Amino acid sequence: MPATIPKHPEVNMMNPSIPLPPAPAEHDKTMRKSDPSTGHGDTQPAIEVAGFDAWYGDFHALKNMNMVIPEKRITAFIGPSGCGKSTFLRWINRMNDLVPSARAAGTLKLHGQDLLDSSTDVVELRRHVGMVFQKPNPFPKNIYDNVAFGPRLHLRMSRVELDQVVEQSLRSAALWDEVKDRLKSPALSLSGGQQQRLCIARAIAVGPSVLLMDEPCSALDPRSTAAIEDLMAQLRNDYTIAIVTHNMQQASRASDYSAFMYQGELIEFGDTEQVFTMPRNEQTQNYITGRFG
Amino acid sequence: MNELASHPPSARSGRFLKDHLFVAVCLLAAGLCIAVLGVLLASIITQGIEHLDTHLLMNPPSRKPEKAGIYPAMIGTIYICLVCAVSAIPLGVGTAILLEEFKPRQKTLARLHGFVQLNITNLAGVPSVVYGILGMTAFVEVFKVMGSPGDPVWTLGTPENWYYLQLPFGRGVLAGGLTLMLVVLPIIIISSQEALRAVPNSLRQGALALGATRLQMVWGTTLPAAVPGIMTGTILAMSRAIGEAAPILIIAGVVYITFTPEHLMDDFTAMPLQIYDWASRPQESFHQVAASGIMVLMAILLTFNAAAVMIRQKFQR
Amino acid sequence: MTAINPQPAVSLPRGRPKSKILRRVRESCIMAGLIGCGVFSIATTLTIIVILSVEALRFFRLDEVSFWGFISGTKWSPLLGAEKHFGVWPLICGTLLVTAVAMAVALPLGLITAIWLSEYAKPKVRAVIKPVLEVLAGIPTVVFGFFALTVITPGLRWLHEGFGVYNAASAGLAVAVMCLPIVTSLAEDALRAVPRSLREGAFGLGATRFEVAVKVVTPAALSGIVAAFLLAIARAVGETMIVALAAGASPSLTLDPRSEVQPMTGYMVQIFLGDASNYGAEYYSSYAVAATLFLMTLLLTLIGHRVRVRYRQVYE
Numbered sequence: 001m002p003a004t005i006p007k008h009p010e011v012n013m014m015n016p017s018i019p020l021p022p023a024p025a026e027h028d029k030t031m032r033k034s035d036p037s038t039g040h041g042d043t044q045p046a047i048e049v050a051g052f053d054a055w056y057g058d059f060h061a062l063k064n065m066n067m068v069i070p071e072k073r074i075t076a077f078i079g080p081s082g083c084g085k086s087t088f089l090r091w092i093n094r095m096n097d098l099v100p101s102a103r104a105a106g107t108l109k110l111h112g113q114d115l116l117d118s119s120t121d122v123v124e125l126r127r128h129v130g131m132v133f134q135k136p137n138p139f140p141k142n143i144y145d146n147v148a149f150g151p152r153l154h155l156r157m158s159r160v161e162l163d164q165v166v167e168q169s170l171r172s173a174a175l176w177d178e179v180k181d182r183l184k185s186p187a188l189s190l191s192g193g194q195q196q197r198l199c200i201a202r203a204i205a206v207g208p209s210v211l212l213m214d215e216p217c218s219a220l221d222p223r224s225t226a227a228i229e230d231l232m233a234q235l236r237n238d239y240t241i242a243i244v245t246h247n248m249q250q251a252s253r254a255s256d257y258s259a260f261m262y263q264g265e266l267i268e269f270g271d272t273e274q275v276f277t278m279p280r281n282e283q284t285q286n287y288i289t290g291r292f293g
Numbered sequence: 294m295n296e297l298a299s300h301p302p303s304a305r306s307g308r309f310l311k312d313h314l315f316v317a318v319c320l321l322a323a324g325l326c327i328a329v330l331g332v333l334l335a336s337i338i339t340q341g342i343e344h345l346d347t348h349l350l351m352n353p354p355s356r357k358p359e360k361a362g363i364y365p366a367m368i369g370t371i372y373i374c375l376v377c378a379v380s381a382i383p384l385g386v387g388t389a390i391l392l393e394e395f396k397p398r399q400k401t402l403a404r405l406h407g408f409v410q411l412n413i414t415n416l417a418g419v420p421s422v423v424y425g426i427l428g429m430t431a432f433v434e435v436f437k438v439m440g441s442p443g444d445p446v447w448t449l450g451t452p453e454n455w456y457y458l459q460l461p462f463g464r465g466v467l468a469g470g471l472t473l474m475l476v477v478l479p480i481i482i483i484s485s486q487e488a489l490r491a492v493p494n495s496l497r498q499g500a501l502a503l504g505a506t507r508l509q510m511v512w513g514t515t516l517p518a519a520v521p522g523i524m525t526g527t528i529l530a531m532s533r534a535i536g537e538a539a540p541i542l543i544i545a546g547v548v549y550i551t552f553t554p555e556h557l558m559d560d561f562t563a564m565p566l567q568i569y570d571w572a573s574r575p576q577e578s579f580h581q582v583a584a585s586g587i588m589v590l591m592a593i594l595l596t597f598n599a600a601a602v603m604i605r606q607k608f609q610r
Numbered sequence: 611m612t613a614i615n616p617q618p619a620v621s622l623p624r625g626r627p628k629s630k631i632l633r634r635v636r637e638s639c640i641m642a643g644l645i646g647c648g649v650f651s652i653a654t655t656l657t658i659i660v661i662l663s664v665e666a667l668r669f670f671r672l673d674e675v676s677f678w679g680f681i682s683g684t685k686w687s688p689l690l691g692a693e694k695h696f697g698v699w700p701l702i703c704g705t706l707l708v709t710a711v712a713m714a715v716a717l718p719l720g721l722i723t724a725i726w727l728s729e730y731a732k733p734k735v736r737a738v739i740k741p742v743l744e745v746l747a748g749i750p751t752v753v754f755g756f757f758a759l760t761v762i763t764p765g766l767r768w769l770h771e772g773f774g775v776y777n778a779a780s781a782g783l784a785v786a787v788m789c790l791p792i793v794t795s796l797a798e799d800a801l802r803a804v805p806r807s808l809r810e811g812a813f814g815l816g817a818t819r820f821e822v823a824v825k826v827v828t829p830a831a832l833s834g835i836v837a838a839f840l841l842a843i844a845r846a847v848g849e850t851m852i853v854a855l856a857a858g859a860s861p862s863l864t865l866d867p868r869s870e871v872q873p874m875t876g877y878m879v880q881i882f883l884g885d886a887s888n889y890g891a892e893y894y895s896s897y898a899v900a901a902t903l904f905l906m907t908l909l910l911t912l913i914g915h916r917v918r919v920r921y922r923q924v925y926e
Contacts, residue, residue, distance in 0.1 A: 093502060100398045127504035137495035139514050149513060150503040157625025199499070206503050207624070312820035319726035322719050323739055326794075329787055330742050336761045337753070387647035395644070409648050411915060412655050418841065418911035419904065420848020422875050423658065425882070426900050430661045475654060482651070508637050529748075536750025539850035539875070543882040565752045565851075572756045572855055580760055587753050598748050 043070035046210060046240040047092060052106035054087055056099065061087045063264045065106070069257075071209075074232060074241045076255035076272065078248065079287065084264040085244045089212050091115070092242065093129040094122045110210065127154060129210045130203030135219045136195035138187035138202070143179050146187045146198055150206035165205055173201035174231050193224020197231060211235065213243040217250065229254045248288055252276045260284045337591075341584030349585050353551035354567060358578035361571070363586050368553040369466070369561035370535060376470020376557070377477060377534050382527055384474070385481030388413070389523075392482070393489040394511050417479035425543030428472025433544060435461035457556040464545055465558040472540045477530040484526020488519040521608035525601045532597040536590065538565035564590050662904055665897035672891050680898060686861040686877075688892040696895055698902060700861035704778065704871035705903075708853055709846040711782025711867050712789060716846075717839055719786075720793025724835075727794070728801035729823040747791035755855030758784035763856060772868045776858030779867035784852045789842040796841065800834020801827055833921035840914035844907045850875040874899045 047069040054062035062084045069075050077085035087096070094115065096102040108115045115125065127150075138146050147166045151157065157165070166183070170176040175197045179190070187198055196216055203211060213232075217225040232241060232254050245251050251258055251272065258275040260268045260283070268275060268284045279285045286292055344359075352362025392410055397403050430436060440446040442463030449458040462468040492515050500510040541563050547570045554561045564586060571583035670677045675696050683697015727736055763780040766773045773779065804827050812826040828835070858870030859880055872880075881896040 095498060095502065098498070098501070100396075123504050123506050125504075126502055131498075131502035133495060133498060133502075135495060137493070137499040139496060139499065140518055149500070150505075151625070153503065153505050153509055153513070154628060155625040156628050161625050202499075202503065308818050308821070312818045315820045315823075316726075316730060319722055319730060322722040323726060323731075323735075325719065326723060326739065326746070326790065327742050329790075330746055332761065333749075333753075333757050333787075336757065340760065384647050384650060387644050388651055391644040391648045395641075409652060412652055414915055415908060415911045416651060416655060418844045418848075418907050418914075419658065420844075420850065420875065420907055422848065422850040422878055423662075423900055423904050423907075426878070426897070427654070427658050427661060429882070430665075431657060478651070478654075506633070506637060508640055532748055536748075536752070538750065538752045539854075539879065542850075542879055546882065546884055565750055568756065569752050569851060569855065572752070572759060580756075583756055584760075587756060590750065591753070594748055594750070595745075598744065 043073060045069070046071035046111065047242075048107065048109040050107040052091075052104065052108055054084070054091060054096070054102070054104040056087075057101040061264055062091075062104070065266045067259060067266060067269050069240065069242060071240050072237065073256040074236050074243060074254060075257045075259065076251035077242065077244045077259050077261060078246075078251050079261035079267075080292070081246070082263075083261040085259075085261050086214050088261075089131075089214055089242060089244050092210070092212055093126050093131055094120075095131065097122060127206050128208050129212060130206060130208035131212045132196070132199050132203055132214065132216045134215045136192060136199050138190070138195050138198050140186070140188060142184045143187050143190070143198060144183040147201050147205050150202060154206065169201040169205035170198075172204050172235070173197045174227065174234065175201055191224070193220050193227055196220060196224065196228060200228075200231065200235075208239070210240045210242070213241065215244050215246060218246060225250070248276075248290075260287060262287070337584045337587050340581050341586075341588045344582050344585035345588055349582075350589065354549065354570075358576065358582050361579075361582045363564060363567055363589060365550050365553050366562050366564045366567035366586075367589070369550075370563040370565075372466045372554055372561060373470040373473055373541070373563060374531060374534050376467060377473040378527075378531055380471060381474040381478050381481055381530070381534075385478050385527075385530075386485050386523060388478075388482045389485035389489055390511055390516070393486050394507065394515060413479055413482050417483060420539075421476050421537055422539040422543065424472060424475045425540030427475060428468060428540060428544050432462050432468035432471050433464055452556070452558070455556050457558055459558050463558055464560060465556075466554045466561050467557040469541055469544045469561060469563070472544050473534045473537060476537055476540055477534045480530040480533060481527055484530065485519070485523045488522025488526060489515060491522060492518045521604055525605045528597055528601040528604070532594050532601075535597070536565055536594060538563075538569055541566055542569065658904065662897055662901040665894055666901045669891065669894035669898045672894065674891055675895075684863050686872075688895055694891065696891070696898075698874075698899065700863045701872060701874045701877055701899060702902070703863050703865075704853075704857065704861060704876070705847055705873040705906075707778045707865065707867060707871055708782045708785060708849075708857060708873050709843060711779055712785035712846045713839075713843060715783060715786035716789040716793055716842060720790050720838075720842070721797055721835065723790075723794045724797035724801060725823050725828065728798045729819065729827060743791040743794055746787065747795070749788075751788060751849060751851040752855070754784040754788050755781075755852040757787075758852055758856035766868075770868070774858070774868065774870045776856060776870045777868050778857055778871045781853045781855075781857035781873075782867065784856060785846045785849050788849065788852065789846055792845060793838055793842045796838030797831075797835045800831040800838065803834065804830045833917050836921075837914045837918045840910050840917070844910040844914075847910070848875065848903065848907055850879060854879045874903045878903075 045068045049065050049067045049069070052062060052065040053060070065088065077088065079085050090096045091104055091108060092110070092115065096104070104116055106116070110125070110129065113120065139149060141149075144166055147169050148162055151162060151165050167176060167180075170179065175194060178194060179198075187195065190198060196219075200211075200216075217228050220228065229250065232243070235241060236256070243251075243255065255272045257270065258272040259266055260275065260279075260281070262283055268279060268281045270280075275284065276288055279288065344361075348360075349362050350367070351364055352360070353365050354363070355361045392406065392413070397406055433442060439460045442459075442461050445459035445461060445463075447460040450456055458467075462471075496514045496518060497510055500514045501507075505513060545561060545563070545566060547566060548560060548562060550560055550562045568583050568586045568590065571579045571586060574580075669675055670680065674694055680696050680698050682699075683695060684699050685695035685697045686700040687693075687695045723739070727739060731739065758780045762783050763773070763775065763777065766777065766780055767775075808826060808830060809822055812822045817826070853873045853876045857873055857876055859872050859876065860870050861872040861877070862869065864871065877899055878896045881893060
């Protein structure tokens with residue numbers, strides 16, 4: 001048990017805004033049924049959040065968040081719209097730098113590196129933290145150039161190497177078999193689900209260790225959603241994945257840990273199985289049972 | 294029955310009468326637009342058809358209307374528009390990128406950004422004849438600090454060389470083209486800005502999320518996606534440049550030129566100037582030549598506009 | 611920069627990393643170029659202002675000219691006669707007269723066409739009208755000048771004998787035709803920007819199409835429409851070739867559109883066409899006239915900008 005994930009959550013019911021980081025490992029022996037090999041006991045912290053606040057102008061979007069997102073696991077963020085889950089995600093790769101009024105304070109560390117520090121090179125940061133957006137956003141280029149876009153930015157490589165990167169990335173995104181014969185056709189000719197997987201491949205090709213997914217399936221049909229979820233299951237062995245979702249089933253199906261957020265506060269964070277079957281907080285209970293949100 | 298039905302029908306029909314009357318007025322207005330265009334084209338064609346032949350296209354102007362041609366003016370127009378395009382497109386697209394893709398967050402810089410934007414709006418409203426005066430002072434005379442056009446302080450080659458350059462530029466092709474550049478620059482900037490603004494933000498975010506710098510994002514995704522829009526705007530701006538007469542009139546004057554320019558400093562005339570020259574003469578027969586010249590000019594402009602429309606439609610997806 | 615150094619999850623061929631120093635140098639150069647572009651646009655404005663004010667000042671310093679005489683004088687005769695007069699009002703009057711004629715035609719006609727295109731016209735009709743307007747917008751002004759000279763003037767003289775060979779009305783009508791597409795397309799853009807929900811709300815209250823168009827949509831788009839009008843006025847004030855060909859060359863303080871006038875732009879063309887010696891008072895007077903013209907269009911642009919910013923309705 002690594003020291004960075006403190007033991008035993010004692011959620012203060014009087015003040016749910018400051019939940020202590022839970023210890024998901026507690027539950028793994030009894031709760032995890034699908035993947036006994038995971039061995040939750042050996043998780044390393046990937047992203048550490050402590051006393052984290054964020055604002056848009058005067059709007060206090062995130063209030064005093066404290067949590068540790070473990071490495072090589074899928075962490076789902078759930079909660080009603082406007083609760084700040086996307087905002088949080090967009091701070092991890094500093095996409096909020098694009099919003100003029102956005103600012104943040106507190107500790108947000110990726111593998112020990114403070115992300116809010118002014119010395120952090122956001123361009124370098126985004127190489128290590130890939131992002132998949134709500135709506136598939138392939139560039140209006142062909143499939144190959146879409147995947148090769150990132151490597152071409154950062155690396156000098158031969159044609160053969162680049163071909164390998166593109167092929168491996170597309171394989172990792174479970175798209176290779178569908179597109180290998182038409183790599184030069186426009187990315188926008190793919191279906192919505194394929195486009196989203198292309199965006200995942202594009203993110204993988206840069207060689208990130210963390211993947212942020214901002215409601216990646218909300219614009220997709222159920223079949224494509226299933227394909228993306230399968231893909232996530234394959235990727236979880238290699239990547240730290242943080243996914244924001246509106247879809248309760250998706251969170252319970254696909255994630256290892258779940259964080260419930262409400263009005264900018266992290267209400268509950270713990271093992272997915274636990275959050276969904278015996279939430280410690282009443283608000284969580286109400287939300288997942290569909291009483292609000 | 295109920296209250297709705299109890300309204301007197303006349304009130305209703307009165308309101309609808311207004312509606313119908315308004316439609317009639319609108320139709321009249323729209324019909325007038327079409328009629329004006331029709332009369333304009335018809336009058337020019339009837340006056341100009343007689344002189345429209347290869348003789349007109351291949352020969353220099355003449356004192357006799359039946360022998361007059363527009364060849365040197367056509368070549369002159371091509372030269373100044375080339376100079377204009379080469380200088381205006383990079384400057385215009387560059388300014389548009391600066392204004393659209395590098396909006397500063399810092400307050401003072403943001404204010405400066407707003408000032409540059411307002412300045413562009415203002416430049417777009419400056420009458421072209423004022424740009425003519427600016428070009429006269431800044432390019433023809435170079436603020437009178439470099440000697441006079443007849444006695445240049447610096448030359449490259451001699452007037453026999455095709456690469457002949459001098460400072461100040463004098464009333465030549467280069468000064469004319471650069472002045473046109475000033476006229477069309479705001480148009481290119483504004484249309485390029487609109488093209489860049491139309492690129493969805495998701496593409497920008499996609500590129501940044503892959504670790505692209507701002508410039509890599511612009512070069513790799515935003516600019517390629519905006520190219521059709523930029524091209525359409527640029528072509529329309531160039532067609533404005535082809536037809537623009539006032540600033541060129543100030544730079545070049547109406548001169549009787551029977552040769553084509555041989556270098557960038559050479560005297561020139563342009564099609565709108567030649568047409569103005571013919572149209573301002575009292576003789577009816579020169580008006581007919583002017584109409585023929587207008588037909589040539591309009592044919593070129595329509596080709597440009599058609600190209601712009603085709604590009605727009607091809608990429609409108 | 612402190613390194614973020616987790617191992618990439620999947621081992622992909624890594625190639626050699628691109629030099630960051632090289633990238634930074636290259637990007638700094640490009641950024642400098644882009645900033646240079648922005649500076650160029652400001653430099654253009656500054657140069658216009660400096661040139662116009664320096665040369666206009668030189669003009670006012672001349673013996674035969676006084677600043678007060680320029681802005682209050684009612685006689686402009688720089689070329690003819692023993693005694694030269696430099697009172698700018700006849701030129702301004704010519705400009706305003708032509709502009710007034712043009713706007714009296716173009717603004718109502720343009721606005722009505724715009725309302726019709728945006729609120730009434732079926733797609734098929736739009737498909738006819740829009741290209742017509744685009745072609746009109748693409749016609750060079752020298753062509754409109756020729757049109758005024760050879761068609762509008764004879765037409766007016768046929769209607770009424772009082773019209774001169776050169777007259778303000780003819781030039782004004784040609785300027786109106788030139789401004790029509792500008793007014794129409796900009797006003798239509800403003801009208802179309804009004805959200806559908808507003809129209810639906812009014813229709814839901816039992817309004818007729820006319821009432822929706824005139825009482826709901828047009829007021830909602832008013833700032834855009836006013837901005838379009840101001841832009842059209844600025845274009846009419848600065849229009850050169852039409853007035854140079856059709857309005858004439860004798861400045862006179864008159865409100866009669868049938869008579870010959872000389873707008874400011876027409877005078878500038880006359881001077882630069884070489885009727886005057888290059889360094890006399892009449893040559894420098896054109897700079898003073900240009901400065902007046904520049905101030906007028908600048909004012910119109912700034913008012914238009916304010917209207918757009920101040921009274922813009924933002925619809926989500």
